[in-house]
Amino acid sequence: MQQLCRAAARELSAAGAGVSLLAQNGDASVLAASGPDIETVEQLQFTLGEGPCLDASALGRPVLTPDLSVAARARWPGYAPAVRGHGIDAVFAFPLQLGGARLGAMDVYRDRTGSLSTRDLHQGLAFAEAAMSTLLDAQAAADKEHPAFGRALDGQFEVYRAQGMVQAQLGVSLQEAMARLRAHAYAQDRPLHEVAADVVARRLVLEPDS
Amino acid sequence: MIAADRLAHIFVEVADTLTDDFDLIEFLQGLTARSSDLLGISAAGLLLADHNGRLQLMAASDERTQMLELFQLQAHEGPCHECFSTGSAIVAADLANAQDRWPRWAPQAVHNGFRAVHAFPMRLRSEVIGALNLFSTDPGTIDPADARVVQALADIATIALIQERAIRQGEILTEQLQGALNARITIEQAKGALAHIHHCSMDEAYELLRVFAREAGRPISDVALDVTVRPGSLPELTSPSATDAD
Numbered sequence: 001m002q003q004l005c006r007a008a009a010r011e012l013s014a015a016g017a018g019v020s021l022l023a024q025n026g027d028a029s030v031l032a033a034s035g036p037d038i039e040t041v042e043q044l045q046f047t048l049g050e051g052p053c054l055d056a057s058a059l060g061r062p063v064l065t066p067d068l069s070v071a072a073r074a075r076w077p078g079y080a081p082a083v084r085g086h087g088i089d090a091v092f093a094f095p096l097q098l099g100g101a102r103l104g105a106m107d108v109y110r111d112r113t114g115s116l117s118t119r120d121l122h123q124g125l126a127f128a129e130a131a132m133s134t135l136l137d138a139q140a141a142a143d144k145e146h147p148a149f150g151r152a153l154d155g156q157f158e159v160y161r162a163q164g165m166v167q168a169q170l171g172v173s174l175q176e177a178m179a180r181l182r183a184h185a186y187a188q189d190r191p192l193h194e195v196a197a198d199v200v201a202r203r204l205v206l207e208p209d210s
Numbered sequence: 211m212i213a214a215d216r217l218a219h220i221f222v223e224v225a226d227t228l229t230d231d232f233d234l235i236e237f238l239q240g241l242t243a244r245s246s247d248l249l250g251i252s253a254a255g256l257l258l259a260d261h262n263g264r265l266q267l268m269a270a271s272d273e274r275t276q277m278l279e280l281f282q283l284q285a286h287e288g289p290c291h292e293c294f295s296t297g298s299a300i301v302a303a304d305l306a307n308a309q310d311r312w313p314r315w316a317p318q319a320v321h322n323g324f325r326a327v328h329a330f331p332m333r334l335r336s337e338v339i340g341a342l343n344l345f346s347t348d349p350g351t352i353d354p355a356d357a358r359v360v361q362a363l364a365d366i367a368t369i370a371l372i373q374e375r376a377i378r379q380g381e382i383l384t385e386q387l388q389g390a391l392n393a394r395i396t397i398e399q400a401k402g403a404l405a406h407i408h409h410c411s412m413d414e415a416y417e418l419l420r421v422f423a424r425e426a427g428r429p430i431s432d433v434a435l436d437v438t439v440r441p442g443s444l445p446e447l448t449s450p451s452a453t454d455a456d
Contacts, residue, residue, distance in 0.1 A: 024439065060396070060435075061389030064381040099395030100438040121384055122261040157278060157398045161412060164402025167438050168448075174399060174438050200402070200412070 001032035001134060008108060008127040009034045012120045015088065015111040018042035019096070019131055021104040022057045024173075031104070041086050042107060048078040052093035053105040060102065062125070063093045066115040089113045094128035096135060099160055101174035106131050136179055162196035166206055180206055217359060220244050221366075234386035235393060235431075238269040241367050242342070245360055246271040249352060251344045252324065255281035257290050258332070258340035258371075260391065261384075265294055265340065268390055273420075275412045276322050280315075281343065288315035293329035293341040299361070300329040304349040325349040330361050332368040339368060393431035400434035403441075407450055422447050 001019055008017040016038030019031045028046040033039035045051030055075075056063040065072055068089055072080035083091065090110040096103045106128045108116075116124060159181070166177035181199070184206060185192045198204035238256055246254035253272045257265040265285045270277055284290035289300040289312070302308050305325050308316040319327070326346040332339050342364045344352070352360070371383060397419070404415035419437070422444075423430040433444070441448040 059389065060392045061385045064385060066381065095392075097392055099392060099397075099399045100435045101399075102439075115381060125261045125388070157282060160395050160398035161402035161405070164399035164404075164438055165406040166402075167399070168403035168406040168441070200405075 001131065002034070004127060004131055004134070005032050005034040005038075005106075008106065008124070009038075011123050011127070012092075012108050012116065013110075014108045016041070017106060017108045017127075019104065019106045020045070020053050021135075022054065022102070028054075028104075037086065038109060041083055041088060041109060044082050044086075045079060048076075048082060050076045051079045051083075052076075052091045053107050056093035056095040056105045057097070057102050060095060060097060062095065064116065064121075065092070066090050067113040069113070083109075087111050092116055092124055094124050096128055096132040098132065098136075098178065099163075099174065101163075101178060103132065103135050103175060136175060136182065156193050156196070158200055159193055159196040162199035165199055170206065170208055216248065220248065220363070234383075235269075235390045237367070237370070238390070241363060242269040243271045245342060245344060245363060248360065248363075249344070249356055251352075252347045253277055253345045255290070255343045255345075256332075256340065256367075257281065257284065257294070257343065258387065259294065259338075260387070265290060266391055267394070268340075268387075273413075273416050275416075280319055280322055280324070280345075283315050283318060284343070288312050288319075289327045289329040290341040290343045293331050293343075294338055297331050297333050297336075297338045299331060299357070300327070301351060302327050303351045306349070319345070323347050326351065328352050328357065328360075330357075330364040332364050332371075334365075334368050334372050337372070339371060342367070393434075396431050396438070397434045400437040403438050404447065407448060409450075418447060 005017040005019060009015070016034040018033035018038050018041070020028060020042055021031050022028050030039055030042045033042050042053075045053050052063040052065060068080050068084055068091060088109045088111060090113050092108040094106045094108070096105055108124055162181055163174060163177045166172070166180060167174050170177065170180075172180075181195055182192060185195045188195070195204065199206070242254045242256045246252070253270070255267060255271070255277070256269045258268050260266045267278065267281045270281055281290070289302060293300040302311070303326055305316050305319050305327060324345045324347055326349050328344045328351070330342040330344070332341055342360070344360070400419055401412045401415040404410070404418055405412050408415065408418065419430055419433060423433040426433065433447070436444050437448060
């Protein structure tokens with residue numbers, strides 16, 4: 001995950017990037033950062049209880065702030081000056097989410113004001129997707145290929161419906177439900193969308209202990 | 211033929227949305243619903259390209275599962291896909307004869323009762339951002355004058371979206387597009403959960419969600435989020451009831 005942060009910083013011409021996890025109950029922690037300075041900056045949001053990462057995760061969409069000195073004063077009266085004190089002038093937060101499954105956010109920091117170019121925006125979203133994929137597969141080796149997940153992000157609604165069904169059936173979180181669906185697909189060597197179709201058609205019921 | 215007063219009403223509505231509190235989801239849903247109402251057309255769907263250049267269904271005039279699937283399939287083959295990649299309007303007057311053109315999609319559309327389609331590009335000069343897709347259960351084509359009006363509506367939508375991008379350097383639009391996409395996913399997840407709890411179909415699950423949201427005066431995506439993440443907060447929705455099928 002630290003490598004992901006470093007790659008993101010490099011690709012987006014940024015001073016750094018960090019990933020934080022945000023739990024439903026409000027617990028927050030910095031998971032990884034491109035460097036120790038950035039880890040400190042990433043932590044600021046939790047110390048102060050405000051910031052783009054928290055907003056992005058709560059709102060379920062990216063929070064892009066190309067100039068911290070302007071809009072941010074009203075939005076984050078404590079956080080904005082604090083982070084600018086570390087030489088950061090722009091922050092772009094991409095939530096790590098899949099519908100209701102919200103795990104946290106990836107923050108990209110720049111030491112100059114200015115919007116992300118279209119290409120950089122796309123890159124940022126791609127890195128966030130990669131981070132989300134990695135988190136959903138916490139048990140799997142980081143370098144394993146997961147083409148099934150790519151299909152999920154293709155917007156095949158059936159996968160999300162199956163995810164909801166498993167969530168309700170097993171009483172687990174949405175992320176746990178997705179992890180189980182993917183694990184089943186991987187173990188059975190079947191595409192995720194096929195497994196999802198079976199779950200939705202009630203031909204397949206995932207057992208609590210499987 | 212489109213009635214002039216209906217048309218005037220719609221243009222005023224669309225213009226109203228180009229204000230400070232512009233809500234993208236509401237705007238796209240409104241446009242899609244208006245387009246299908248306008249012509250008495252059976253259904254309309256609006257697809258926009260995401261950051262990967264792939265078409266994503268953003269709004270539909272009809273939330274039935276089969277409709278959503280039909281629109282979705284177009285991400286890889288179909289009139290919307292062709293419309294998006296060529297930047298031109300795509301018309302098929304009789305889908306029963308369109309198997310050569312769209313071997314997987316056309317039979318699926320006919321199977322679902324649709325016989326004609328007209329896809330309007332959402333495009334500004336050389337940039338195509340998506341497509342507005344109208345279906346009809348009867349074969350035939352849209353009157354050229356009416357088609358020009360729908361294209362004008364699609365053009366207004368395109369201008370509104372691209373303006374956001376230009377004015378705010380893309381931040382607001384990206385935030386809203388991603389938010390809308392994620393809201394869509396949240397709704398599908400909630401449908402799955404409710405379908406399981408109440409032993410019902412996805413369409414019935416959506417109805418439960420829609421009715422509850424309307425009565426509570428809350429956005430559907432907010433209620434959907436509670437269904438899967440805070441089910442205890444909505445026992446009326448998330449507890450099985452005596453009237454559930456079994």
